Amino acid sequence: MxxxxxxxxxxxxxxxxxxxxxxxxxxxxxxxxxxxxxxxxxxxxxxxxxxxxxxxxxxxxxxxxxxxxxxxxxxxxxxxxxxxxxxxxxxxxxxxxxxxxxxxxxxxxxxxxxxxxxxxxxxxxxxxEAYFGAGRGIDDFAYVTVSTGIGAGIMVRGKYFTGGLGWAGGVGHTIIDENSERVCEGCGNHGCLETFAAKQGIITTARELLVQHPDSLIIKLTGGKQENITPELIYEAAKAGDPAACEVFERAGHALGLALVSLADIVAPPRIIIGGGIAQSGDFLLEPARKVIRERAFPPRIRQTEIVQAALGDxxxxxxxxxxxxxxxxxxxxxx
Ligand SMILES: [Zn+2]
Incomplete structure (x- = not known):
């Protein structure tokens, strides 16, 4: 544009x-x-x-x-x-x-x-991001916000795409595992992306993993109170190399990657920009997502989709x- x-x-x-x-x-x-x-x-x-x-x-x-x-x-x-x-x-x-x-x-x-x-x-x-950030200079891309919820904005030929029914881009509610016990507060479905990779989903995964990792730095950072767990705190622990914290992002990023494969297969954007508060965790979240895209997107050309962090932060x-x-x-x- x-x-x-x-x-x-x-x-x-x-x-x-x-x-x-x-x-x-x-x-x-x-x-x-x-x-x-x-x-x-x-x-x-x-x-x-x-x-x-x-x-x-x-x-x-x-x-x-x-x-x-x-x-x-x-x-x-x-x-x-x-x-x-x-x-x-x-x-x-x-x-x-x-x-x-x-x-x-x-x-x-x-x-x-x-x-x-x-x-x-x-x-x-x-x-x-289209006019001032990581989407400058390209007319087709998707922006995915990963925060309290997850949603995508899709730019097609330089214009925001709403779809015939409006509000296209609800990637947060694409179903990752219909047999999951996790139920989404937003859409009511079992196992949609938000239940794994949005704020509450990430916290739930951390709580599950802490059962096997009672010595995790996450527990120390919360002062022993699980209700204090936040994605920011898990990120702090991951940066310090805490295995449980890294695994939390590995799983969230993997789930995100599965949803991005569908988005990329259907829309074929050359670039997907990831923003929102949880995207501030950078490659801890993005690298597992990239791996899924590189291995599973189809046709193979779609595997070249770039997954980048938003340029304008929050x-x-x-x-x-x-x-x-x-x-x-x-x-x-x-x-x-
Ligand atoms: Zn949902």
């Missing part, structure tokens, strides 16, 4: 409202970040509290960047919920249920008039929110 010159000084404000944190930044069209703010999401609070937090962050960023609101091309918003391109939330698993039916555009525009863009938190990081969605503004991208889903 066409890249704008790095000296372009147009400005957009990107806000990523996740279930845990709100991250927001002022970004130039050339991809330079002029100010960044991170705050905890008041996730269980009613919408107006979250809106007030977003507006307060936006004003803080405008001050930090020494600009006035009129200098912004617009504000892009990525949110942990299904949202129409004109700002109406239709479903959310991570924010208050009061958001369902809530119109973000009206609430925000009343207090801070701007050109607004809205997106679910899968298209946004995909677009961030800020892909913030950049994507800004990209929606700069490139006038509105993700419309046919079923809404």
């Amino acid at each position: 066409t890249q704008k010159p790095a000296h372009d000084r147009s400005l957009a404000l990107g806000i990523d409202v996740g279930g845990t944190n709100i991250k927001a930044a002022v970004i130039t069209r050339g991809g330079e970040m002029t100010a960044l703010v991170r705050r905890e999401t008041p996730a269980k609070s009613p919408p107006h509290v979250v809106i007030d937090q977003m507006l307060s962050i936006a004003r803080e960023l405008i001050d930090l960047s020494r600009i006035n609101p009129g200098m912004l091309t617009g504000i892009g918003i990525s949110i942990a919920g299904f949202v129409t391109s004109d700002g109406k939330v239709t479903a959310t698993a991570h924010l208050s249920r009061d958001f369902i039916g809530y119109n973000l555009y009206t609430a925000l525009h009343d207090k801070l008039p701007q050109n607004y863009y809205f997106s679910l938190d899968t298209p946004a990081p995909t677009l961030g 800020l892909s969605a913030v950049y994507g929110a800004a990209a929606m503004v700069f490139f006038d991208l509105r993700i419309n889903n046919p079923m809404e």
Whole structure:
């Protein structure tokens, strides 16, 4: 896709409202970040509290960047919920249920008039990587976020692919083992990818392995309390060479690889970019996934699919929110 010159000084404000944190930044069209703010999401609070937090962050960023609101091309918003391109939330698993039916555009525009863009938190990081990250320069790729949940954004000929029914890319719910006892809270199926490689799946695997590894560093790092196990902590133990921790990622990465084989076989993207919090564990997760792709994808040409880590860390969605503004991208889903 066409890249704008790095000296372009147009400005957009990107806000990523996740279930845990709100991250927001002022970004130039050339991809330079002029100010960044991170705050905890008041996730269980009613919408107006979250809106007030977003507006307060936006004003803080405008001050930090020494600009006035009129200098912004617009504000892009990525949110942990299904949202129409004109700002109406239709479903959310991570924010208050009061958001369902809530119109973000009206609430925000009343207090801070701007050109607004809205997106679910899968298209946004995909677009961030497309315009500013590991997808730059290629028109066809898939972005897979591995975090509390797992989802894929698919770029086809430079455009975000939604599918005829909308929200294509639900790779997290592809079934890896239908005979598994693990049941997905999201889709209700047994043994979908999320039950093995998303946050809770990884923690479950760690708990199972700790029965055979009572001396694991994971136990020491949790202070002996299994309820303290997190993917970050397992990553710390893996970096120190702890066999149980390495095995946790080996199994999660293998399951991820099986799902990526299906994604690659069907979509044939030359590159798959892995982002989201758990992807910060890098090759501990990615190398087992690459191995499955190299051995099992078909036809053999698909085995060349590159599996790379996201270039923008945990800020892909913030950049994507800004990209929606700069490139006038509105993700419309046919079923809404
Ligand atoms: Zn599922």
